[in-house]
Amino acid sequence: xxxxxxxxxxxxxxxxxxxxxxFTVEGRDAVFVIGPxxxxxxxxxxxxxxxxEPDRGVVRLDGLDVTALDTRALRAARRRMGMIFQEFNLxxxxxxxxxxxxGRLGYVGLWPAWRRRFxxxxxxxxxxxxxxxxLEGFENKRADELxxxxxxxxxxxxxxxxxxxxxxxxxxxxxxxxxxxxTVMALITGLAAEDGIxxxxxxxxxxxxxxxxxxxxxxxxxxxVFDGPPAMLDEPALEKxxxxxxxxxxx
Amino acid sequence: MARAWQRPxxxxxxxxxxxxxxxxxxxxxxxxxxxxxxxARVARGLxxxxxxxxxxxxxxxxxxxxxxxxxxxxxxxxxxxTVLGVLLGIPVAVLAARNVVxxxxxxxxxxxxxxxxxxxxxxxxxIIVKAVGFGPLAGVLTLTVGAVASFxxxxxxxxxxxxxxxxxxxxATGASRGAVLIYGVLPQVLPRxxxxxxxxxxxxxxxxxxxxxxxxxxxxxxxxxxxxxxxxDFALAILIIIVAIVLVGEGVSAAARAKVx
Amino acid sequence: MGDTAVxxxxxxxxxxxxxxxxxxxxxxxxxxxxxxxWHVGVRWEYLADAPAQVGDLLGRMLPPEWAFxxxxxxxxAQTINIATLGTAGAIVLSLPIAFFAAxxxxxxxxxxxxxxxxxxxxxxVDTLIWALVFIIVVGPGSLAGTLAVAMRSIGFLAKxxxxxxxxxxxxxxxxxxATGASRLATLLYGIVPQVKPVFLGVSIYRWDINIRExxxxxxxxxxxxxxxxxxxxxxxxxxxxxxxxxxxxxxxxxxxxxxxxARRRVT
Numbered sequence: 114x115x116x117x118x119x120x121x122x123x124x125x126x127x128x129x130x131x132x133x134x135x136f137t138v139e140g141r142d143a144v145f146v147i148g149p150x151x152x153x154x155x156x157x158x159x160x161x162x163x164x165x166e167p168d169r170g171v172v173r174l175d176g177l178d179v180t181a182l183d184t185r186a187l188r189a190a191r192r193r194m195g196m197i198f199q200e201f202n203l204x205x206x207x208x209x210x211x212x213x214x215x216g217r218l219g220y221v222g223l224w225p226a227w228r229r230r231f232x233x234x235x236x237x238x239x240x241x242x243x244x245x246x247x248l249e250g251f252e253n254k255r256a257d258e259l260x261x262x263x264x265x266x267x268x269x270x271x272x273x274x275x276x277x278x279x280x281x282x283x284x285x286x287x288x289x290x291x292x293x294x295x296t297v298m299a300l301i302t303g304l305a306a307e308d309g310i311x312x313x314x315x316x317x318x319x320x321x322x323x324x325x326x327x328x329x330x331x332x333x334x335x336x337x338v339f340d341g342p343p344a345m346l347d348e349p350a351l352e353k354x355x356x357x358x359x360x361x362x363x364x
Numbered sequence: 365m366a367r368a369w370q371r372p373x374x375x376x377x378x379x380x381x382x383x384x385x386x387x388x389x390x391x392x393x394x395x396x397x398x399x400x401x402x403x404a405r406v407a408r409g410l411x412x413x414x415x416x417x418x419x420x421x422x423x424x425x426x427x428x429x430x431x432x433x434x435x436x437x438x439x440x441x442x443x444x445x446t447v448l449g450v451l452l453g454i455p456v457a458v459l460a461a462r463n464v465v466x467x468x469x470x471x472x473x474x475x476x477x478x479x480x481x482x483x484x485x486x487x488x489x490x491i492i493v494k495a496v497g498f499g500p501l502a503g504v505l506t507l508t509v510g511a512v513a514s515f516x517x518x519x520x521x522x523x524x525x526x527x528x529x530x531x532x533x534x535x536a537t538g539a540s541r542g543a544v545l546i547y548g549v550l551p552q553v554l555p556r557x558x559x560x561x562x563x564x565x566x567x568x569x570x571x572x573x574x575x576x577x578x579x580x581x582x583x584x585x586x587x588x589x590x591x592x593x594x595x596x597d598f599a600l601a602i603l604i605i606i607v608a609i610v611l612v613g614e615g616v617s618a619a620a621r622a623k624v625x
Numbered sequence: 626m627g628d629t630a631v632x633x634x635x636x637x638x639x640x641x642x643x644x645x646x647x648x649x650x651x652x653x654x655x656x657x658x659x660x661x662x663w664h665v666g667v668r669w670e671y672l673a674d675a676p677a678q679v680g681d682l683l684g685r686m687l688p689p690e691w692a693f694x695x696x697x698x699x700x701x702a703q704t705i706n707i708a709t710l711g712t713a714g715a716i717v718l719s720l721p722i723a724f725f726a727a728x729x730x731x732x733x734x735x736x737x738x739x740x741x742x743x744x745x746x747x748x749x750v751d752t753l754i755w756a757l758v759f760i761i762v763v764g765p766g767s768l769a770g771t772l773a774v775a776m777r778s779i780g781f782l783a784k785x786x787x788x789x790x791x792x793x794x795x796x797x798x799x800x801x802x803a804t805g806a807s808r809l810a811t812l813l814y815g816i817v818p819q820v821k822p823v824f825l826g827v828s829i830y831r832w833d834i835n836i837r838e839x840x841x842x843x844x845x846x847x848x849x850x851x852x853x854x855x856x857x858x859x860x861x862x863x864x865x866x867x868x869x870x871x872x873x874x875x876x877x878x879x880x881x882x883x884x885x886x887a888r889r890r891v892t
Contacts, residue, residue: 162803192805202800206818210369215814218806226810233366240367253372268800275804392713395706399771400848405764416761440661447658482877486753486841486851487870490858495678500665505675574751577845581665584754588845591757603750603758610749 114139115161115279115311120170122156122335130156131167132335138279143302143312145322148332149355154315157332158283161313162194163187175278192219195272197301199284201264203256203271210252212267213239216274235274242270246300262293269301273308280305280312287317294318298325319351420596423604431605434576434583438609441503441575441582442568448504449511449568450561456512457519463526477520480513485571489580500581507568507575515564522556523549558624566617573606583609686867693865697853697872703767704849704876707842708835711774716828719779723786730790730816740783747780752838756847767848774835774842781831789823790816825891833884840873 115138122131130153138144146154159165161172163179172179179190195216203212217235218226225231231239243249246266251259256267265285272280282301286294302325305312316322322329323343331339331346331354338353339346375381425431459465460473489506496502531548539547576584583606590599639647724730725740755773763769793816801815843851850869857865 164799164803188805188807190805191803194803196800196803198796198800200796202794202796204797204801204814204818205794206821207814208371211371211814215801215806216804218801218804218810218814223807223809223813227813229371231369233368236369237366239369252369271800271804281803392709395710395713398702399706399710399767400703401768402764402766405766406768409761409763413762437665440665444658444661444665447654478878479874482837482874482881483870484837484841484873486844487854487873490844491679491682492675494682495675496671497668501667501672504665570749570751574753577753587754588757591761596761603754606754607746607749611745 114173114175115313116171116173117157117161118171120157120160120172121168122153122160122165123168130335131160131170134170134332134335134337136330136337136340138311138313141306141309141311142328143305143314143326144328144330145314145316145326146330146332147316147319147322147354150317152332152354153335154332155283158196158281158313158315161281162191162196188219192275193278195275195277195280197265197268197272197280197282197285199287201261201268201288203264203267205255205257207256208252209243209248209254209256209259209267210239212256213243213252213270213274216271219275238276239270239274242274245273245304246270261289262297265289265293265297266300269297269304273304277310279310280314282312282314284315284317286321294321295324319346416596419594420600422597423601424595424597425601427598430586431583431602434586434602435605435609437500437503438569438572438582438584441500441507441572441580442565442613444504445507445511445568446561446565448508449515449564450557452508453512453515453519454557456516457523460516460520461523463524473516473520477513477517480509481517485510485575486578489575489578493579498579498581503572503575503580503582506580507571510571511564511568514567515560518560518563519553519557522560523553526552555624559621562617562620562624566613569613570610573610682863685863686870688864689868689871690862690864691868693868694872697850697869700843700850700853701872701876704839704842704851705836707767707770707774707847707849708832708839708880711771711839712778712828712832712835714771714775715778715782715831718775719783719786722779722783723790726783726787727790729793729795740787744780744784744787747776747778748784749780750777752777752835753841753845756842756845760846765846765848770839770842770847770849773847774838777838778831778835781834782827785827786820786824789820789827792823793819822891826888829884829887829891833880836880837877840877 117137118135120131120134123129134153134157136144146157148154156165160167160170161174161179163172167180170180174190174193177190179187182190204215207215211229214229214231214235217231217239220235221231240252243252246269248263248266248270251263251267256264259267265288268285280301285301286297289297298321301312301314314322314326323346326343329339329341329343329346330337331350333354333356339350341350373381375384456473456476458473459469460477462470465473485506488509489502492505492509493502496505526549530552531544534544534548572582572584573587574584576582576586577588579585583602587599587602587606590596590602637644722740722743725732725736726744728737731737731740752773755776756769759769759772759776763772797819798811798815801811806814839849839851841851841854843849843853844855846852850873854866854869854873857863857869
């Protein structure tokens with residue numbers, strides 16, 4: 114269970130990204146966060162695993178106060194949260210296998226990591242996860258040889274091989290074409306459900322969110338302005354999130 | 365049961381990686397072994413390090429006249445050789461640009477450029493000092509030879525990357541060869557010529573600090589003499605001045621190039 | 626509008642003020658050049674004599690004294706030793722400096738400033754001047770040369786390495802951090818693969834520059850083939866000088882070719 118309460122963040126540039134965000138993700142729900150660019154979606158996600166340090170507020174993962182942890186304990190907590198990125202963020206010059214295994218880096222010593230000697234269980238898990246995302250046989254390809262959809266599959270495998278308790282997913286389809294977007298989104302939600310873990314998904318594509326979400330959170334200017342099932346996401350709600358412009362664009 | 369994985373070797377054959385490492389390490393080991401170090405001399409020198417440092421600090425800036433004339437001479441050598449090098453380098457650059465001249469001419473141009481860049485300035489300086497005598501003139505000529513070659517190389521590379529489009533467009537208007545040169549080639553190349561010239565000046569300022577060692581003028585001669593006379597505090601002062609001029613030169617060069625582009 | 630002769634508009638690329646500025650800049654450069662020429666004191670009779678002198682010198686250098694080639698093997702090997710060891714030492718020393726001098730990996734302002742100072746001092750002083758300094762400390766010979774080459778190369782390498790580090794993609798590093806990997810593991814998996822090709826290419830390039838630098842170190846007593854060159858010049862053995870220059874040319878060209886080939890392989 115992920116509990117977020119009173120999260121605030123102002124960047125040194127003066128950009129007030131989060132102005133007190135609170136919500137709870139329970140069970141194995143996939144929660145989709147929508148909102149215009151600049152609404153604070155990306156900051157919110159990064160405050161959960163403290164890639165961005167929040168100014169105020171508390172994040173709890175299964176009761177553990179993530180915001181109070183020191184560096185060492187924070188790293189341990191990050192191992193329990195798998196993250197998937199908009200630009201895939203694969204290490205381009207490494208092989209697919211090395212990218213997937215980097216999800217296990219927190220569990221191996223520096224020397225074995227350098228020699229690429231991961232425990233046999235980790236290697237086996239990496240092979241299986243690659244098969245689950247549909248990339249069997251791709252382990253020795255270099256990441257920069259892959260197509261966008263294939264890269265995001267590697268990104269998903271890297272997150273899953275961590276055996277996380279939650280998936281943090283940041284705009285996973287923004288760099289993909291519409292058809293691939295749908296496949297990748299189905300893969301993420303499907304695998305999360307199989308593993309019985311919740312997911313917090315940032316997305317800008319409202320129809321895609323409607324198609325996959327059971328619950329949607331609308332973020333505008335650093336505040337939650339909508340929280341409910343897709344069925345409740347009507348025109349007035351959209352207008353509250355995006356302002357009048359989206360309304361006109363859809364008309 | 366659990367599958368194993370090994371990172372694929374970047375080499376065509378797996379034995380090649382270790383072989384390359386072994387060869388490289390053996391080469392380094394040979395380098396160390398054949399360095400001919402005299403440990404006794406090194407020990408004595410390190411023992412004297414304190415004395416040398418004590419004599420060098422504080423640096424002695426009192427001989428301002430000597431320092432100033434050396435610095436001015438260095439700047440003059442750098443500036444004159446840059447102007448000469450650029451003027452002579454432009455035609456050479458054209459001859460060494462593949463997209464402008466025929467292959468045999470290009471080969472000749474490249475040859476001149478390559479040879480001129482291969483010999484170290486100091487070796488050139490020795491020959492030129494023999495020819496025109498000691499003094500800054502030898503320095504100017506030395507750096508000019510180097511400048512012609514390296515400037516021509518850089519400029520030729522720039523000419524090779526110019527955009528053919530505008531040239532075609534101007535040729536299509538029925539313009540003469542000269543007009544094509546003035547309107548199609550020059551506007552593209554001129555800013556680069558200025559940028560490269562400033563960069564050359566900056567490089568020459570650095571070089572002008574060493575050619576004095578063989579008598580070709582500049583602050584290097586003053587420095588060499590200071591070392592030879594064990595005037596370590598004066599030498600340190602000159603070193604600080606050299607670092608300062610090079611820094612200022614780099615700053616001026618960067619600012620000027622930013623303004624041109 | 627009716628009177629076309631008067632009303633025809635004039636077009637100029639530059640305004641009169643701009644034209645004046647351009648002309649005065651060019652004029653200033655010409656004046657400065659002329660002043661400097663005058664101040665340097667060109668003795669035209671020497672200059673006029675120069676072609677004859679060079680011709681005379683070439684006449685003495687050619688044909689080169691081929692028989693002397695055998696005695697060049699050792700100094701030549703030494704030259705390569707100096708360049709290679711100096712480069713290798715500089716690579717090791719410049720790695721930490723580069724991480725301090727890159728804005729995105731520096732541990733703090735003090736470390737950044739210190740690293741930048743080291744880079745500036747190392748780069749501003751020529752290898753030959755470093756050689757003069759090290760001769761005082763460790764005496765004449767190839768050790769002084771090696772140290773000088775290393776000292777000059779540290780700044781060059783650290784500066785270009787730091788630029789390579791600053792150009793890395795933050796996202797790839799962020800992703801490895803997000804898996805809960807330690808700082809060093811993140812370095813190994815997120816940063817090293819990205820900077821490796823730049824580091825290799827720059828190192829090889831510096832090695833090839835250092836071969837050229839090492840050919841003259843002997844002129845100030847810091848070992849290598851320059852030492853033999855100096856002896857030959859002092860002894861007025863011009864045919865030997867000719868041979869040495871030819872050998873130096875060949876070695877520098879060869880190392881340049883090797884370097885170009887190796888750099889193409891790593892990037």
